[in-house]
């Protein structure tokens with residue numbers, strides 16, 4: 001445990017474009033076959049999950065590595081992983097922290113697109129490690145680079161590509177971020193989506209008439225629809241859904257030309273589970289409850305909620321709620337459980353009765369964290385995520401356009417005070 005890593009450790013690198021998409025996952029990455037299993041590269045033995053020394057091993061490895069490693073923990077990670085995080089946050093906050101960090105090794109406890117974003121924003125001498133390369137994102141996987149290229153060709157055939165701005169949610173692959181950068185577009189987060197969509201209509205295309213401009217919103221149809229309707233005041237009829245699995249996206253030329261916002265048919269498998277009936281049931285069960293939902297939830301759910309906001313906004317609302325407040329939350333369960341534990345004076349409940357974690361976030365566990373940390377101690381980099389230079393260049397353009405936007409952190413709806421019960 002006392003061996004310092006050499007200056008240039010051996011690398012077990014997986015470059016983004018080499019990862020096959022649409023292939024099955026493998027439990028815990030054991031016995032991986034990277035040719036057929038999506039993103040799984042896990043050579044060597046993982047520590048056993050029931051090893052009682054795992055926490056001590058993680059601590060010892062971190063202590064040995066000192067300031068040469070920074071462990072980042074996304075809000076949706078398990079408590080056992082968050083316990084070792086030097087910083088917690090949402091995907092964008094963590095990528096910025098990684099870029100600002102002096103540490104040459106970033107262990108990103110999150111999902112694949114987040115590690116890519118850290119690689120895009122990070123310094124060339126930094127190494128980003130994802131403890132389990134099979135920790136993907138179902139939403140990001142719903143838009144593949146070649147499908148977006150095909151969709152753009154469809155818009156060209158309909159004669160609207162030159163008045164369309166592609167805008168992608170942070171939860172997308174590096175290839176799609178690069179596509180947006182190369183086509184006058186940008187990236188957005190769940191907190192700045194209203195600002196980014198306004199920019200796309202009003203400023204992205206020099207001298208263009210905002211009324212004639214369209215937005216292609218990738219890959220989350222729900223965030224795109226909620227933003228267009230609730231923040232920009234567009235009608236539901238102004239939005240159409242492009243289905244990459246149907247001929248011509250399932251839309252006629254006339255439908256595409258009439259639309260203001262073309263929503264990609266993608267969603268988060270965790271947030272799309274919430275239904276409006278769950279809001280009604282929570283209100284019946286918990287009189288006075290305040291319902292807080294993430295904008296990745298369906299439009300019908302958002303309409304029923306008291307507040308809609310990003311992960312960071314939900315955390316702030318819970319922090320600020322008075323003692324005794326009842327809060328039902330529609331976002332990832334690890335975070336909701338942690339908020340409940342951290343606020344014992346408030347009643348914090350998950351909106352759904354059925355337990356549902358983000359399965360891919362949950363792939364990062366203590367055995368994987370110990371495995372990558374001990375490998376670093378032994379002088380080996382495993383599970384590196386590195387975005388190739390061309391993709392990185394285009395994606396950085398899109399990210400820099402987003403960073404140039406004024407930060408408003410605006411909620412999609414008016415924020416009433418949280419009532420105590």
Ligand code: SF4
Pocket residue numbers: 076111136137138139140171268269270271332358359360361
């Ligand atoms: S919660 Fe949804 S958007 Fe976030 S990583 Fe999981 S599947 Fe992807």
